Amino acid sequence: MPYSRPTLLVLLALACGAIESRAQPYPSRPISMIVPFAPGAPVDTVGRLIADRMAASLGQPIVMENVSGAAGGIAVARAARAAPDGYTLSLGNISSHVLNGAISPQSFDALKDFEPVALLASNPQLIISKNALPANDLKGLIAWLKANPDKATAGTGGNGGVSHVAGLFFQKKTGTRFQFASYRGTNLAQQDLIGGQIDLLFDQVVSALVNVRAGKMRAYAVTAKVRVASAPEIPTAEEAGLSDFHMSVWNAIWVPKGTPKEIVAKLNAAAKEALAAPAVRKHLDELGLSVPPLEQQTPEALGAFHAAEVEKWWPIVKAANVKME
Numbered sequence: 001m002p003y004s005r006p007t008l009l010v011l012l013a014l015a016c017g018a019i020e021s022r023a024q025p026y027p028s029r030p031i032s033m034i035v036p037f038a039p040g041a042p043v044d045t046v047g048r049l050i051a052d053r054m055a056a057s058l059g060q061p062i063v064m065e066n067v068s069g070a071a072g073g074i075a076v077a078r079a080a081r082a083a084p085d086g087y088t089l090s091l092g093n094i095s096s097h098v099l100n101g102a103i104s105p106q107s108f109d110a111l112k113d114f115e116p117v118a119l120l121a122s123n124p125q126l127i128i129s130k131n132a133l134p135a136n137d138l139k140g141l142i143a144w145l146k147a148n149p150d151k152a153t154a155g156t157g158g159n160g161g162v163s164h165v166a167g168l169f170f171q172k173k174t175g176t177r178f179q180f181a182s183y184r185g186t187n188l189a190q191q192d193l194i195g196g197q198i199d200l201l202f203d204q205v206v207s208a209l210v211n212v213r214a215g216k217m218r219a220y221a222v223t224a225k226v227r228v229a230s231a232p233e234i235p236t237a238e239e240a241g242l243s244d245f246h247m248s249v250w251n252a253i254w255v256p257k258g259t260p261k262e263i264v265a266k267l268n269a270a271a272k273e274a275l276a277a278p279a280v281r282k283h284l285d286e287l288g289l290s291v292p293p294l295e296q297q298t299p300e301a302l303g304a305f306h307a308a309e310v311e312k313w314w315p316i317v318k319a320a321n322v323k324m325e
Helices: 005-022 042-058 070-081 094-103 138-147 162-174 186-195 205-213 261-276 278-286 299-319
Strands: 031-035 062-066 088-093 114-129 153-156 179-182 200-204 218-222 248-256
Touching (some): 031 042, 042 062, 042 088, 042 114, 042 248, 042 261, 042 278, 070 088, 070 094, 070 248, 088 094, 094 162, 094 248, 094 299, 114 138, 114 162, 114 205, 114 261, 114 299, 138 218, 153 162, 153 186, 162 179, 162 299, 186 200, 186 205, 200 205, 205 218, 248 261, 248 299, 261 278, 261 299
Parallel strands (some): 031 062, 153 179, 153 200
Antiparallel strands (some): 114 218, 114 248
16 A cells, blocks of 8 residues: 655654664663662672762763662572663672572572673671680681580571671681571671670671771681781781682672673773772772772673682582571
């Protein structure tokens, strides 16, 4: 059926509009960053700091969406189902994108269902105890634990969380045995450590350093490969006598599988620019967070690192038969 001239003009305009819409440069509208924990959580703090700078570089706002629950699993599953168009970012850490999958079945595969974008800042753990524990250094702590099997109690921020897995790793590396007490967050475990109700805690530098500095609990070592800038007086576990004991709460950004490579590259460039910004670096240093070297900030480096972390931590979690609370 032949169309009238006005109708043809309308159809032509619609077609041109559709082509123009598809040809719009990325990003042409706001981007969502799905955060797997509540506002104020360490990963949320890092994400907001990086997202603000990335938004300035990309020319579009990045809207933070905090989706808590199931140790981060709900948020990661939601991000995995999103369209692979670069408008949904999955912010996460070792807990949400590694440990969670070893504890319970998930509707997603964190390695296969996402494209890596960039590794962000990381926060190592501190090995800390109550002040009354009769050990002045890490070697003394290990000796005391070996002499008193199953008598000490280590607090955790929940089964299968970073603090719990750090404790399991410590037991494996040192041949020690102690009990675990699960809390609804390591801040609550810290309160009982200070009060003497528990003996040990493996907690992030950013969370524990204030009370260590105040003399309310004792720090033996940091689980990073090098001393952290915010606490240069605390030795690494290696320096304190425990070799190859490294664990950090690293943070990273992913996008859904199938996102075009040019979009991944643009997001990666914005993330690297954010990590290099002096104001961002200063803030991260104040929080006790370390920025990875430039060669570790690529999508390929994050993909390799992510796979290595799964290979390292899953056997430890599964051997301990850790279950979701």
